[in-house]
Amino acid sequence: MKKILAVLAMMTLPIVAHATVRVVTTLPDLADFARQIGGDKVTVDHIVRGDQNPHFVEVKPSYMMKLKSADVFLMIGMELEMWAPQIIDGSRNARLDVVNLSKSIHKLEVPDKVDASQGDVHRYGNPHYWLDPRNIRAIVNEIVASLIKSSPADEQFFRTNAEAFLKKLDTKITEWEDAMRPLKGAKLITFHKSWSYFAAWLGLDVVDQVEPKPGIQPSPGHTAQLIQKVRAGNIKAIVVEPFYDASAPQQIARSTSATVLRLPTSVGGVDEARDYISMMDYNIRTLVEALK
Amino acid sequence: MLRHAICAGALLALVFVSGNAQTSLNPDISVIPRFIIDSHDGERLADGVREFSRPDFRFQELELVVSSYLNPFSRADVVLAMHSHNGDHVDFSLEEAYATVFRGLPLDLNVRLGKYRVDFGKINMMHPHQWAFVTQPLSQERFFGDEGLNDLGLSVSTLLPTGNIYTKLTFDLLRGTSIGEATGIEDTTEAKPTYATSGRVMSFFTLTDYSDLETGISMYTGIHDPYNRDRFWYWNFDFKYKYKPDMYTSLTLQGEYLFNTRKGRQDREFNQFVDDAGNPERRSIKTSGMYIFADYQFLKTYSVGARFDWSQSPYDDDDKARAIAVFFGYYPVEETLGLRLQYQNTRTDIAGVSQSVNSIALQVLFSLGPHKAHPF
Numbered sequence: 001m002k003k004i005l006a007v008l009a010m011m012t013l014p015i016v017a018h019a020t021v022r023v024v025t026t027l028p029d030l031a032d033f034a035r036q037i038g039g040d041k042v043t044v045d046h047i048v049r050g051d052q053n054p055h056f057v058e059v060k061p062s063y064m065m066k067l068k069s070a071d072v073f074l075m076i077g078m079e080l081e082m083w084a085p086q087i088i089d090g091s092r093n094a095r096l097d098v099v100n101l102s103k104s105i106h107k108l109e110v111p112d113k114v115d116a117s118q119g120d121v122h123r124y125g126n127p128h129y130w131l132d133p134r135n136i137r138a139i140v141n142e143i144v145a146s147l148i149k150s151s152p153a154d155e156q157f158f159r160t161n162a163e164a165f166l167k168k169l170d171t172k173i174t175e176w177e178d179a180m181r182p183l184k185g186a187k188l189i190t191f192h193k194s195w196s197y198f199a200a201w202l203g204l205d206v207v208d209q210v211e212p213k214p215g216i217q218p219s220p221g222h223t224a225q226l227i228q229k230v231r232a233g234n235i236k237a238i239v240v241e242p243f244y245d246a247s248a249p250q251q252i253a254r255s256t257s258a259t260v261l262r263l264p265t266s267v268g269g270v271d272e273a274r275d276y277i278s279m280m281d282y283n284i285r286t287l288v289e290a291l292k
Numbered sequence: 293m294l295r296h297a298i299c300a301g302a303l304l305a306l307v308f309v310s311g312n313a314q315t316s317l318n319p320d321i322s323v324i325p326r327f328i329i330d331s332h333d334g335e336r337l338a339d340g341v342r343e344f345s346r347p348d349f350r351f352q353e354l355e356l357v358v359s360s361y362l363n364p365f366s367r368a369d370v371v372l373a374m375h376s377h378n379g380d381h382v383d384f385s386l387e388e389a390y391a392t393v394f395r396g397l398p399l400d401l402n403v404r405l406g407k408y409r410v411d412f413g414k415i416n417m418m419h420p421h422q423w424a425f426v427t428q429p430l431s432q433e434r435f436f437g438d439e440g441l442n443d444l445g446l447s448v449s450t451l452l453p454t455g456n457i458y459t460k461l462t463f464d465l466l467r468g469t470s471i472g473e474a475t476g477i478e479d480t481t482e483a484k485p486t487y488a489t490s491g492r493v494m495s496f497f498t499l500t501d502y503s504d505l506e507t508g509i510s511m512y513t514g515i516h517d518p519y520n521r522d523r524f525w526y527w528n529f530d531f532k533y534k535y536k537p538d539m540y541t542s543l544t545l546q547g548e549y550l551f552n553t554r555k556g557r558q559d560r561e562f563n564q565f566v567d568d569a570g571n572p573e574r575r576s577i578k579t580s581g582m583y584i585f586a587d588y589q590f591l592k593t594y595s596v597g598a599r600f601d602w603s604q605s606p607y608d609d610d611d612k613a614r615a616i617a618v619f620f621g622y623y624p625v626e627e628t629l630g631l632r633l634q635y636q637n638t639r640t641d642i643a644g645v646s647q648s649v650n651s652i653a654l655q656v657l658f659s660l661g662p663h664k665a666h667p668f
Contacts, residue, residue, distance in 0.1 A: 049501060053539050059667045060504060061458035061496035068400075068451065083665035089367070092451065094396045116628065216625060217592065243539055245592075 021150040024066050025074040026081045027054060028267040029130055030101070030139070032275045034074060036165040037143055041154050045070075047087070050268025053243045055120065055215065059086045067091035071150045074143060077102035078127035099146045104138045105129045108196050119213025131265060132197035133173050133280060137166055172277055176284045177202070186291045187233050189226060189258070191240040191249060194265050198283075207233055210240070210248050218248035230256040237261050237290045242269045259290050319360030322661035324421050326352040334649030344652075351376045352655070355387065355419065365396040369408075371419075387442065404447040409440060410470075411447065411462045411492050412510045413548050414530040415583075416440045422666070424544070424587040425619040426634040426653045430601040431550050431581025434613070435526065436470065441512065443470040443488070457495055464490040468514045488514025494530075496668070503535040504668060516554055516606075522574075524554035524606070534668065540592040547584035552606055553577070559607050579604035587619075595621035612641045629658045 021042045025031045031046040038044065047063050048054045054076075057063075067073055068091045075081050077100035088098060107125035114123040129135045144162045148155045184203040188195070191210040199206045208229055212222040229235070230252055238249040238260050249260045263283045264273045273279035331347045353376065359369040371388040390406030397403065409417050415432060432440055445466035452459040468488035494508035510528040515521055528550045536542040554577050558564050567573040581603030589595040598618045605611035617636040623629065632655040639648045 056539055057665065058536070059665050060498075061460070061506075061668065062456075062498045062504070065456060065458045086665060086667070089394045092395060092397075092400045092402060094365075120626075245540055 021072060021147055022070045023072045023074065023147075024070040026076060026084060027130070029276050029279070030074045030076070030143075032267050033136070033140055033143055033165070034072075034147075037140065037158050037162045038147055039157065039161055041151060041157060042147065048081075048266070050264060050266040050270075050273060051242050053241070054080055054266070055082070057081070057083045059083055059090070061090070063087045064090035064092075067096060068093050070096055072097045072099060072146050074099050074101060074146070076127055076130065078107070078124040078129075079122045080127035097146055097149060099142055101139045101142045102127065102129065103142065105135055108200065109193065119211070120215025126193055126196050128194045128265065129197045131195065132201040133169060133176070133276075134201060135197065136169055136276070140166055169277065172280065176280060179284055179288050180204075183288065183291045186237075187235045189230060189235055189238045189249075189252070191238070191244045194241060195239060207235060210238065210252070223248050223251060226252050227255045230258050237287065239263050241265050261286055261290055263287070317360075319358045320662045322357040322659060322663065323354065324357065324419075324657065324659045325354040326421060326655060326657040328352045328426070328653055328655045330651060330653035332649055332651035334647070334651075337647060337649070344650075351382065353420070355421065357661075362391060366391055366393040368392070387439070400451045402449045404449075405445075407442070407444045408447070409442050410445070410464055410466065410490050410512075411449070412441045412490050412512055412526075413492075413528045413550070414506070414508065414532055414546060415548065421630075421657050421659070424595055424597055424621060424632075425585065425599055425617060426632050426655045427615075427617065427636055427651075429548075429583035429599070429603075430613050430615055430638070431548065431583055431603040434603045435550055435552060435581060435606050439470070441470050441490070443467055452493075454495065457497060459493065459495045462490075462492045462494075466490060466514070486515035486518045488512065502537045503533070506530075506532045506668060517556065517558075520557055522555045522557065524552060527551045532668070540590065542589045544587045544589075544597075545584070546587075547582065549580065549582040551578075551580045554606070556607060577607060577609065579606060579609045593623050593625075595623075597621075610643050614639050627659065627663065631656055 021038060023034045023038065023042050023044045025034060025044065025046045027048050028046045028050050031044045034042055034044045045066050047066065048057055064087055067087060070093065073088065073096055075084055075098070088096065102124070107129070110125035111118065111121050111123065114121055130139065140162050144158050147158045180202045185205055187205045187207050188199065189208055189210065190206050193209055193214055195206060198204070208226060210218050210223070210226065212219055235256075235258055238252055238258050240246050240249050240260055240262055242262050242264055246260055246262070252258060253260045262270065263286060264270045264279055267273050267275055267279050269279065270282065272282040327350070329347050329349045331344045333342050333344045335345050336343065354374040356372040357369070359367065361367045368391045369388060373385050373387040374382055375385060376382050386407060388406070388408045390404050390408040393403045411417060415423075415429060416436070420428070428438065443466040445464050447462060447464045449460055449462040452461055466488040468486040470488070490510065490512040492508055492510040494506060497505045499505055508530045510530070512526040512528075513523060516524040528548055530546075530548040532544065532546040534542060534544045555574055556565065556577050557572065557574050565573050565575045583599060583601045585597055585599035587595055587597035596619070598616070601613070601615040601617075603613055615636055615638040617634055619632060619634040622631045634653050634655070636651050637648060638651070639646060
């Protein structure tokens with residue numbers, strides 16, 4: 001009997017040893033952080049593609065399948081992913097740990113009034129906080145806590161990986177700040193209010209958006225006003241995410257000396273954005289080139 | 293009268309709650325009215341005159357949708373509807389009111405209880421404001437009536453173990469009243485209670501990063517003649533394919549084929565079936581219906597498409613109709629405001645007598661309140 005039990009115990013050992021935390025994230029950037037922290041003790045999948053607008057995602061049963069067997073679901077929060085509750089409910093997963101990563105973020109542009117006349121405003125503030133790399137430490141800490149909750153035995157492994165990643169990120173932050181320091185105060189037009197945290201970090205001046213209101217398509221009248229603003233302010237760059245139609249920004253660029261820059265807000269938005277650090281490398285490099 | 297008073301009271305209560313108790317426990321409330329201007333050339337066909345009627349501008353329907361979580365495991369949805377009949381009379385109805393337990397049950401079960409649109413086929417679960425077109429497909433109208441398959445019942449669904457492919461099996465036990473509206477037998481007070489059952493199995497396939505396919509098979513059976521206890525069976529095959537390469541463009545192809553078998557002793561007008569000798573007989577009837585449409589969305593705010601319908605009557609394979617519709621949609625700012633223009637030609641063929649009617653309709657709809665992401 002003892003021999004049988006010993007054999008059974010040995011058979012289960014490899015399973016225990018290779019038990020992994022199944023993580024699903026909304027954005028591919030969060031998937032990158034989870035991989036950096038979790039290493040081979042996590043499996044990571046994400047829902048939104050880097051070339052996809054995270055505000056508008058169709059509720060597909062395949063996303064519910066991803067969450068059905070997941071342990072942890074990481075999301076940006078602040079109502080960026082308005083579609084997420086339907087996917088969470090559709091997954092039928094009662095033990096899913098849903099982690100809103102915005103809890104300890106200092107939020108920008110929290111509106112006094114929220115109604116549809118303001119466009120697609122988010123009542124908890126601008127949710128694009130992951131584009132300020134100084135906020136990644138708070139995100140990483142939340143991810144570490146959620147992974148430890150799912151796999152307490154691997155606490156030290158997760159903490160060590162997180163510290164190594166944050167150390168690497170701190171070095172890059174210094175490098176990015178040094179590269180952008182001469183451009184402090186430079187004026188930009190952006191398509192959507194995705195770059196508020198990024199601009200606040202680097203001291204850039206976002207003069208206006210191509211969208212007349214958040215989420216509202218560019219209008220001819222507003223585009224004409226922007227052309228005047230770009231000429232008057234000698235604005236050199238119009239920043240557009242890869243998933244937006246660039247016709248209105250191109251029209252502004254043709255009438256002025258500004259350049260349209262396609263900058264990704266997520267990993268995979270352009271080929272060069274293989275992970276968060278390479279995405280920020282690409283964005284900083286492109287901006288320096290355009291604004292110098 | 294009592295029903296109107298109850299519905300009006302419910303509306304007032306909702307307005308009061310939403311205006312006076314601004315807490316996070318408030319349910320989500322949406323209001324979606326639809327209006328229509330339409331004209332057709334079939335009004336005087338019996339006199340041999342084909343001319344378009346005076347365009348009629350009328351209120352079509354208003355849906356008041358209230359939904360909220362009940363607790364961490366369940367939620368409730370209520371849809372109250374105000375309908376217009378010929379533009380001058382409006383009445384209230386409880387379109388849906390159901391609670392869903394979506395989490396915490398064994399075997400990945402999901403349980404729904406109340407009055408709801410039954411998970412049968414693809415279009416039955418969609419409210420009219422979610423359609424790309426203005427008119428209801430003929431097969432759904434003929435086999436289920438204006439409201440589709442909407443009944444009081446209990447629904448249980450589970451996810452089947454098919455690897456990474458989402459496959460859902462749903463079973464419904466229904467009161468069985470929805471079919472009465474489609475067959476004309478509305479007064480069933482003297483008959484024994486009838487129950488109906490419905491089932492659906494659907495699978496969802498991710499073809500590429502930009503395209504998906506959903507297929508389903510549904511079944512619905514019940515008593516269509518409660519006095520004679522005659523049974524019917526509906527079998528339905530559906531598919532939906534969507535290609536969406538970016539946030540501004542998409543192509544949707546969707547179709548359904550419904551096959552009906554039933555035993556019957558009378559036709560739609562309650563004329564008894566008789567054999568050659570003039571004796572009453574019980575006939576076996578097999579009829580079917582289908583629709584297919586394509587809808588192409590471009591520049592985010594526009595859509596254009598076409599639909600083909602063909603359907604027999606549930607009671608008579610010699611009573612046929614087909615329709616061809618082309619439609620155009622314009623949603624100037626998101627989906628909170630929409631305009632749909634549709635031309636439709638409908639040809640009916642009853643026992644060899646054909647009639648063709650052309651119709652043009654412009655529908656206006658808007659949506660107040662929170663707008664959930666659309667399911668595939």
